[in-house]
Amino acid sequence: MRTRMPAQSDLTPPDVTDIEAVIRPFLALEGPLLPMLHALQEAYGYVPESAYAPLCAALNITRAELKGVLSFYHDFRTRPSGKHVLKICRAEACQAMGATAMADRLLKKLGLEWHGTTANGAVTVEPVYCLGLCACAPAAMVDGKVIGRVGDARLDTVLAEVGA
Numbered sequence: 001m002r003t004r005m006p007a008q009s010d011l012t013p014p015d016v017t018d019i020e021a022v023i024r025p026f027l028a029l030e031g032p033l034l035p036m037l038h039a040l041q042e043a044y045g046y047v048p049e050s051a052y053a054p055l056c057a058a059l060n061i062t063r064a065e066l067k068g069v070l071s072f073y074h075d076f077r078t079r080p081s082g083k084h085v086l087k088i089c090r091a092e093a094c095q096a097m098g099a100t101a102m103a104d105r106l107l108k109k110l111g112l113e114w115h116g117t118t119a120n121g122a123v124t125v126e127p128v129y130c131l132g133l134c135a136c137a138p139a140a141m142v143d144g145k146v147i148g149r150v151g152d153a154r155l156d157t158v159l160a161e162v163g164a
């Protein structure tokens with residue numbers, strides 16, 4: 001299994017040969033696009049634009065179709081993330097417990113939109129649609145670790161911990 005690489009904002013995007021090596025094992029699958037995208041994100045931390053042409057050629061799809069899939073699935077990144085990733089649940093149970101307003105306050109405080117990264121590269125804030133922690137809503141996740149009953153104060157602590 002590949003290890004997720006750190007944020008690559010200052011690295012050269014992977015070249016086509018490397019991209020093709022990542023997607024090749026999935027060519028024989030039925031419905032290979034999502035496994036390919038997951039593999040690319042796992043390899044690089046995001047789906048680099050340099051992968052678009054090889055993906056479209058391999059699957060005989062248009063760039064518009066590919067971008068539609070990338071924008072439909074919120075888990076796929078199209079640019080490198082910050083050093084840490086904070087996900088805030090935006091699904092119903094968390095919404096009912098104030099997650100929307102809490103997220104709005106957080107984003108405003110950081111001066112970010114969803115999927116944005118702080119200027120120092122410390123954290124990227126992303127939406128997620130249910131973390132399976134509905135009974136402890138509102139829920140969040142930091143670098144894969146879930147946090148229940150999160151509020152402004154807890155988020156402030158998280159931001160301090162990740163250096164945002």
Ligand code: FES
Nearest residue numbers: 089091094131133
């Ligand atoms: S709705 Fe937020 S964890 Fe399920």
